[in-house]
Amino acid sequence: MNGTDRVSIDTADVWPEDAEDDERLVVNWFVSKGSQVEAGNSICEFQVERVDVDVPSPVAGTIDPIVLEENAAFERGDTLAYISHE
Amino acid sequence: MAVPADLDRTMTMSGAMVEVIATEMRADEEMFYMGEDVADCDGIFDSTEGLREEFGRDRIMDVPISETAYIGAAVSAAQEGMRPIAELMFVDFFGVSMDQIYNQMAKNTYMSGASVSVPMVLTAAVGGTYNDAAQHSQALYGTFAHLPGMKVVVPSTAYDAKGLMHNAIRDDDPVVYLFHKRLMGIGWLPAPDGPKTGVPEESYTIPFGSADVKREGADVTVVTLGLHVHRALEAAEDGVDVEVIDLRSLVPFDEETVLESVRKTGKLVVVDEDYRSFGVTGEVISRIVENGLGDLDSVERVAVPDVPIPYSRPMENEIVPDSDDIIDSIHNTNS
Amino acid sequence: MEGKTPGFDIGAGQIPGELHLAAGQEAAAVGVCHHLRDYDTVTAPHRLHHIAIAKGVDLNRMTAEIFGRETGLCSGKGGHMHIFDMDVGFAASEIMTEGCPPAVGAALTAKKRNEDNVAVAYIGEGALDQGAFLESLNFASVHDLPVVFVVEDNDWAISMPKDRITAPRDGSKRADGFDMTGDRVDHDDVVAVYEAAGEAVGRARDGNGPTLLEVQVHRRMCHFMGDPQTYRSKGDQTAHRKRDSIERLAEDLRAFDIGDEELEALRDRGPRSCQGGDRVGPKNNRSPSRRLLTRTCSPTHPRE
């Protein structure tokens, strides 16, 4: 793949441990499709049991595409977005 | 609009405000932040999110629920040369501490013949639209702007919030920084599209008294601030070629930008979430009448009628101006 | 929570705004208000529904108000934080301690008219540092007014624990500085509150001056519906949830041979005395303009 890898931003990786509720909602995206991000950059936040949870980018790369848009409800294991990186 | 379009990073308004406070606090050890629920709770409206973790409770201070005492303490600390920010949780609570605000903070520089200065920021959450009723939903923009001695700033986007906050903290005089709850980007208080914008990483200031043309248009000038910038932009999609001016600061007031627009359109609609009488709408119109009467063909104002904000949803919706009310007024200027 | 999820939205659903629930504070309401008559005045802060119920506020009309209905106690204008029922002398303000001066005023009126009315002002422990409260203590003391100030100490003021913002730990000590009687009920028990309040209300009614009474209660829930309590340890939340004065009272009653059936019947009486949300009156769907703009001033009654 021309040296480019694609990783998914998996909601399971950022799932708060003590949350009992299964309903999640994407609240804010801070980047858009095509944005360049560094590892650790805050890329979006979602809401769990009324708490906003920040999602850091796992790697440096380009966001493409965003899968779960703002206001989308989702479950553990759903993919928020993909990042292509070298 | 003044926001550079190609920014990779977007932020909520609260995120932008917090970033500035953190940057300025790193640079100046004499800065600190006082308020209720600002430490462990990150500010009820996310106004201090994450700051306690970095700066600790000595600089991000939860205070006794004694607004008179801690706002007054901020005034004096500022006079001693420190750079405090004091947060009033809801602007509606100003009543219990107004003396420290308008008789001390706002007047000490003048009364002392400018031998003291008060370099502090007073932040407060404003606005309604979520049925929090009469004691938690007011804008009160005009109340603060009426009283001489303090600068009054109202951001409507993350980009503006950052530049205005840098300016507020660096200003040597007291600045009242009023942020609209509905614009902060809080999960449980969803924002309209618009306040979340691109925000550059590096610091920049937006000078007070520089209104921003958020949309250019030739037919009607709409002057507004805060949440209603976004409602006016929505109304501007209705067909008439509307120019939307975001005042960004009330004190100082950018008369020139409004006059210039009215010279072009001849029609002025002033929109505000504050009470109608003796407030922002009346003041904006009288400034333009004083200095641009000849350019003015018609004038409308859209504001909260002179009643406290009611609780029930249909009642609140009725009195807080929405985009339809703005559209009606835009059409009225043509009839 | 209907209409407020999946993402909690404070402005959505049938009961929008900051709803402060009082589970865990019942003893302070019942223990004091049991001594009161309809013509006695009670002022309450933002967390008010338990007090309103104990004072005898019209439950159907209060429920209608909580739902923002025209049939509500305040025509839907006040909402759940600003309940008024003048038939039983109840009023609320969400601005902390702003109910204290009015309580003093009600007591002053009683004294001037030589009546035996008593006024009670409720505040939370977070309000112990607020000017209007402290000024009211002095006013009431210096004029020997029939007021009881009740502090509901649930350990928390939103995210701020009492010991981080207020000294001393025992709020009733404030009374010493104003030369008035102070008392604190250390455990969340309705009978203990009832006894302490009996003294305080009796003192006031007999013209022997004001009292400051602090009562330990518990905040079994979040500060307002929607507050995720990230600042509060799970241990503290559980501890508060466990200390339920209603269960404690049930235990006490069992000791007097009151059986489960009778206890159930008692519990049932509460909900049955109120008709509930969908039956408290029509929704405010029609255009509200006319009545919205009325009543910022009183209807005028020319003086006779």
Ligand SMILES: Cc1ncc(C[n+]2csc(CCOP(=O)(O)OP(=O)(O)O)c2C)c(N)n1
């Ligand atoms: C003068 C004033 N300042 C701040 C607030 C915001 N506020 C509402 S409730 C609250 C905490 C109240 O704590 P407490 O008095 O202990 O009552 P509780 O909520 O615990 O019942 C605060 C700070 C207010 N309503 N009024």
Ligand SMILES: [Mg+2]
């Ligand atoms: Mg409390």
